[in-house]
Amino acid sequence: MENDNxxxxxxxxxxxxxxTFKALGDPTRIRILHLLFQKEYSxxxxxxxxxxxxxxxxHQLRFLKNLRLVKYRREGTTLYxxxxxxxxxxxxxxxxxxxxx
Amino acid sequence: MENDNxxxxxxxxxxxxxxTFKALGDPTRIRILHLLFQKEYSxxxxxxxxxxxxxxxxHQLRFLKNLRLVKYRREGTTLYxxxxxxxxxxxxxxxxxxxxx
DNA sequence: TGCATATATCAGTATATGTTCATATTATGA
DNA sequence: TCATAATATGAACATATACTGATATATGCA
Numbered sequence: 001m002e003n004d005n006x007x008x009x010x011x012x013x014x015x016x017x018x019x020t021f022k023a024l025g026d027p028t029r030i031r032i033l034h035l036l037f038q039k040e041y042s043x044x045x046x047x048x049x050x051x052x053x054x055x056x057x058x059h060q061l062r063f064l065k066n067l068r069l070v071k072y073r074r075e076g077t078t079l080y081x082x083x084x085x086x087x088x089x090x091x092x093x094x095x096x097x098x099x100x101x
Numbered sequence: 102m103e104n105d106n107x108x109x110x111x112x113x114x115x116x117x118x119x120x121t122f123k124a125l126g127d128p129t130r131i132r133i134l135h136l137l138f139q140k141e142y143s144x145x146x147x148x149x150x151x152x153x154x155x156x157x158x159x160h161q162l163r164f165l166k167n168l169r170l171v172k173y174r175r176e177g178t179t180l181y182x183x184x185x186x187x188x189x190x191x192x193x194x195x196x197x198x199x200x201x202x
Numbered sequence: 203t204g205c206a207t208a209t210a211t212c213a214g215t216a217t218a219t220g221t222t223c224a225t226a227t228t229a230t231g232a
Numbered sequence: 233t234c235a236t237a238a239t240a241t242g243a244a245c246a247t248a249t250a251c252t253g254a255t256a257t258a259t260g261c262a
Contacts, residue, residue, distance in 0.1 A: 009135055009197065016200040017193075018128045025123035027115045028250080034110055043209060056251055058210055077208045077259045087199060091192050092118075096110065098188055099117040127220075144239060157221060159240055178229050178238045 023067050024092060028052065029060050033083060033092055036070065040082040124168050125193060129153065130161050134184060134193055137171065141183040 009017075023029055031050050035041055041049065047057045061081055064070040071084040083089050110118075124130055132151050136142055142150065148158045162182055165171040172185040184190050 009132060013197060013200045014128045014131060017196050018126055018131055020196060020200070021122050021131075022126035022249095025119055025126040026250080027119045030115060030119055030122075031110060044207095053252065054209075055211085055253080059250080062210080074259085077206090079209065087195070091196070094188070095118050095121060095192070096114060099114045099121070123219095129220075145237095154222065155239075156223080156241085160220080163240080175229085178236090180239065 023069055032060055036083040040080040042078045042080055124170055133161055137184040141181040143179045143181055
């Protein structure tokens with residue numbers, strides 16, 4: 001469905017857009033995604049790097065996974081998470097740079 | 102301060118970035134900003150166009166104003182609001198376009 | 203098997219958020 | 233000064249959100 005900017009936003013678009021930005025609107029999720037700029041991390045790796053509980057990280061990763069902002073690969077019992085949305089990561093990077101001035 | 106990694110985000114940056122995205126993470130605020138793509142609107146104008154209460158619009162405009170995402174000019178008793186952050190508006194536009202597929 | 207490790211999920215709690223009604227403020231013009 | 237129109241603010245409420253400890257699940261290996 002095409003959407004020129006002079007019309008009302010349809011409900012589905014509104015939902016997707018708000019969910020995407022909501023994902024970036026939480027400090028914990030920003031820190032997680034910011035970590036993943038560099039390289040993939042295990043759940044415990046993220047927890048240790050950011051001083052967060054394992055369950056906190058796991059919950060937030062599920063949130064990000066549902067929006068397809070991250071993906072993972074398994075290695076034994078360890079899951080390595082990586083970012084999975086270039087557009088969102090670029091927005092995050094730009095906004096961080098923009099805020100550092 | 103236990104900031105042992107130069108790649109960690111400092112607290113202020115984290116706050117500004119999360120607030121910015123949080124602003125875009127609510128359907129009502131998205132609709133308001135989307136309206137302001139076209140032209141400036143009065144508070145009542147926004148309320149009528151989007152079928153929202155005057156106080157709802159006013160509250161959300163204050164939120165957006167605090168983040169300097171909108172500005173206003175006065176004409177009599179009427180305040181005309183307009184967008185005031187090109188970077189944020191561009192992100193919003195891109196994400197809307199991205200979600201319309 | 204049985205056990206250890208890594209991760210996911212559940213349920214409870216505290217806090218944050220968005221909307222609303224009622225009321226206050228501000229500017230204008232008679 | 234008063235009345236009116238436009239907007240802002242305050243308080244209450246319901247809902248959403250994030251974090252936590254406890255527990256469940258899944259995998260690998262002896």
